[in-house]
Amino acid sequence: MTQPVSNCPNCGAKIVFQWSSSVQTVCQYCKSILVRTDVDLKKVGQVADLPPDSSPIQLHTEGVYRNKAFVAIGRILYEYDQGRWNEWHITMNDGTSAWLSDAQNEFAISFPSHTTGLPAAAQVEVGQQYTWNNERYTLTVVTPAHYRGVEGELPFEYWDKTEVTFADLQSETGKFATLDFSDEQPALYLGEFVEFDDLKLKNLRTFEGW
C-alpha cells in the first residue's frame, strides 16, 4: 500500500500518513496539528506536549483483534473530573479504522455505527436501556470531558474541540457502547471490552522495573 506523503507546512518535516483516510495528524517534530485538504496540508493549531501519561500503548503499537492485525496510528487524550483516558485510533489490516480505548488499563475496541435515532445529550441518564444490533445496553456513566491533547493521525478534524460529553453503556455479554455528543449529531460507537493479553500487543511502551 502506498502511503500518502507530504511535508509539514510549518517546519518542512516529512509527514507520512499511515492510513489513507486520515484527516488530521500531528507533526512529530513541531507538534503542529495538520489537516489534509484536497491538495495540501494546512496547519490549524499546535499541541502542547502531552502530559506524562500511563497508557502502555503508543503510536505504532501492533495487535490482533478478531484475526485482524491492527496498528495504533493516533490518539486523543481526554480528561474528566476523576482522571484521564486515551482513545487510540487504530487501523485494521482490512483498511477500516476503530478505536481502542484505554481507561486505567480497562481496554475496549469500538467501531463507528451508523445507527440513527440516537438520544440527545440532555436526554441520557444512568440506568437507561437502549437496544442496538439486537443487544441490550444499559447506560452506566455520563462523562463530561475535555480533550487534553492529540497525537498522530485521526479520522476527523479534532483540533478545536474542548468540552464534550460521553455516555458509556455496557451489555450483559461484555459489549460496550459510547455515545459521543461532541458534534451536533450524536455519534454511536459499538464494540466490546477486550483483555490485554488477548490483543497480543507488540511494540508496547516499556516501564522501567516492570
Next chain:
Amino acid sequence: MSAGAPPLKPEAKALNCPQCGAAIILRALGHAETVVCESCHSILDAQDPQLQILQKFEAITGGDRPLIPLGTRGKLRGVDYEVIGFQRRSIQVEGISYRWHEYVLFNPYKAIRYLTEYNGHWNDLSVCKELPVVEFASANYLGEVYKHFQSSEATTDYVLGEFPWQVRVGEHAAISEYVKPPRVLSAEKSAKEVTWSVGEYMYGADIWKSFNLPGSPPEAVGVYENQPSPVSQNVKGIWAAFLAFAIFLLMLMAGFDLLSTKGTAFESTYRLNAGEPKGEASFVTDVFDFEGRTSNVEITTTANVANSWIYLNYALINQDTGQAWDFGREVSYYYGSDSDGSWSEGSKKDTVIIPSVPRGHYYLRIEPEVDPKHGPLVYSVEVKRDVPVLGFFGIAFLALLLPAIAITWRSINFERMRWAESDHPVIQLTNSE
C-alpha cells in the same frame, strides 16, 4: 529518573509534599490521579507537577496502617502487582460502624485490581466487563444468580498512597452487594455512574504468600458474606454418598436374603416335670446336617417360664471333626404388679447366633439347669442355618446417616451466621415470644 533508584523498583518521581515537605513517592507512573502524603495525609493531585493539595486532612488513623505496606509487590493470579493505595471505608448499620480496608493493586499493563479486608476476610476484586442484571433480590451475572446481601452507604474515612481516580475523604457511595460464595458482586452508585465489581474470597494466608509478607495474617473473625462454607460443598456429596451406600446396603441385604437358606435344620420340644432335680439331665439330640457354605447358625430357645428361669448349657458339636461350640443361655420371665401398675421383665424366648459354622453333620448336647422350685416346664430348641443378620445393616445405615445429618446441620448453621449479618437474616436472633 532519580539516580539512586534501585534497579527493580524505580521511584518514578520523587517530589515533596507542599503541605509538610515530606518526600512523596509516585509509584504508579502516570496512572495515579491522587496521591496522599504519608506523613501529613494531605490529598494531592498526582497529575500536577507541583502536587497541588486537593484536600487537607488531619487523619485520625487510630493506628490504621495498611497490613500490606505501600510499594509491596506480589503475584496475584499470575500477574505482578504493586500495592499503591490504601483506604479505609465504613458503613453504618443500626448505629454501628463497620470498617473495612481497600488496597489498590497496580500493574502498568493490566487493569487495576483491588483487595479488600474486613476482620481478616479478604477479597480480590476487579471491574465487571459484563453488566450484571438485577432482578428483585438477586443479580444475574454470566449466567449465575447472586443473592442480595446488603445495601448500604459507604463513606471514605481515610486514604493513603495513590489512586487511579480522584479520591476524597468523606466521599459517599451507595453500595449494593450480592453473593454467590466464594464470589461477590458489588455495585457502587453515584449520580453519574454505576460501577460493578466482581470479587472472590481469599484467605489471609494466601495473601501473605502472594505478597511475601512477614508474620501471619490477622485471624478471620466470624463468617463473611461470601466466605465459602467449609461444609456446604460436602452436604450434597455426603447425601449422595449416603444415598449410594443406602442403595448398596439394600442390595446387599436383598442379596444376603436371597442367598440365605434360612432352613430349619433341627427342631425339638422337651419337658421337665415339676420339682425334677437338676443335674444328670444332660442329653444329646439327633444328628442334623448343615449344608452349603460356611455360615452362621441361629439357635432359638423358647420356654414357658413364668416368674421362673431355665438355664441351658449348650454345645454344638461337629460329628465329623469333633469341633464344639459351647455356650450358655438363660430364659427367664418375671411379671407382677405394684403401685405403678403391672410390670414384666425378661422374655420367654432367647436367640443366639453362632457365626462361621462350616458344613457337616452336627448334634447338640443340652444340659438344662432350672429353678429348684419350678413347676412343669416345656422348652423347645430350634436350630436355623444361614440367617441374614439385618441388625448390622441398621447400624451401618445409622453410621452413614449421622454424619450426613451433622454436616447438614453445620452447613445450615454456617449459612445462618453468614446471613445474620445481611439485610435478610434467616432467623431473627432475638426471637422473643
